[in-house]
């Protein structure tokens with residue numbers, strides 16, 4: 041694809057994912073060898089300062105900064121945990137990496153383990169991704185057989201089937217065998233993570249990008265894309281576009297290029313109504329906003345978020361109140377129930393959206409959503425509840441007519 045720039049997905053389609061020999065033939069595990077010959081502090085500096093690699097899981101935190109915190113925390117035991125839970129609605133890019141090139145992920149994890157001094161690693165994989173779990177287990181066995189792991193153990197664990205288990209502290213709690221509920225931060229996982237020990241938690245895409253940075257150099261990497269969010273990013277493009285799929289783009293590419301050029305544009309005979317960028321808890325963009333650059337700062341400047349890189353295109357046939365109602369149902373279903381504002385708030389949001397679509401008092405209902413959303417943003421324990429009202433409020437703000445028509449239709453039916 042002309043606009044694509046493949047770094048993380050460099051081997052996709054070129055190698056058999058279950059063949060370590062194919063990966064080795066393409067220069068695989070050379071970066072690990074190079075990293076192990078480097079001073080640990082220097083390696084972390086490369087990732088942090090020069091490469092400015094930022095997490096690709098949603099929050100965009102500086103990866104090397106995290107590694108440094110774990111490296112500098114004194115402890116006899118340290119862990120690396122790879123977040124492969126991928127529960128964010130509309131996100132399927134981590135799965136694409138694993139299905140095409142599991143060894144690049146293993147290599148990135150082993151480089152991180154060397155950097156911080158960890159002897160044990162976990163890959164927490166979304167439970168439904170059974171094929172990924174099999175591929176990763178084979179990849180680990182093959183890397184061990186070729187004596188590439190250097191005694192570092194990598195465990196592949198199936199996830200617990202809950203959206204909130206993708207949140208890093210919840211993931212660690214789940215990995216420890218408890219019910220998936222978030223923990224208070226600080227202490228951050230880099231200080232007290234898995235079993236209370238310093239732990240680096242990074243996303244699949246983040247780890248999978250590390251071998252290329254080590255191989256080609258951090259300066260090369262930071263010369264690609266946006267200055268403050270360099271490199272490439274994988275986007276999961278879905279909804280009403282001609283060519284749905286995962287695309288890897290330099291971070292100075294535009295959202296319109298992704299949708300119109302790589303995605304082939306909106307489905308024949310339709311027009312774009314809204315685009316949800318970043319995932320299920322993000323607001324909507326309108327067609328006049330699609331020239332935004334695909335880096336964190338540019339998205340933030342227009343009040344959006346890059347999140348996990350989910351891009352959901354919706355055409356004019358969608359009623360956004362009905363869509364928001366579906367979102368409210370999702371959050372009510374996924375709330376872990378640990379804190380009252382989220383447990384009660386997400387259920388109330390769902391009830392209010394049901395009421396709107398059943399012909400209830402629209403004015404009263406939207407005022408309640410606003411009040412409840414603000415309260416939840418201020419008082420929920422973790423970002424799941426804090427952001428649950430975002431898409432609902434955004435849909436109301438941008439498409440009030442849809443709420444009115446869904447409400448009128450509900451009245452007619454009642």
Ligand SMILES: Cc1cc2nc3c(=O)[nH]c(=O)nc-3n(C[C@H](O)[C@H](O)[C@H](O)COP(=O)(O)O)c2cc1C
Nearest residue numbers: 095096097123125126127206207208242243246423
């Ligand atoms: C509700 C919720 C779900 C999340 N789900 C995921 C996920 O599936 N995968 C992921 O990598 N990060 C997810 N995150 C973000 C993680 O908490 C964390 O920021 C990330 O794993 C850190 O890795 P990174 O720095 O490499 O991005 C989620 C966060 C929240 C609040």
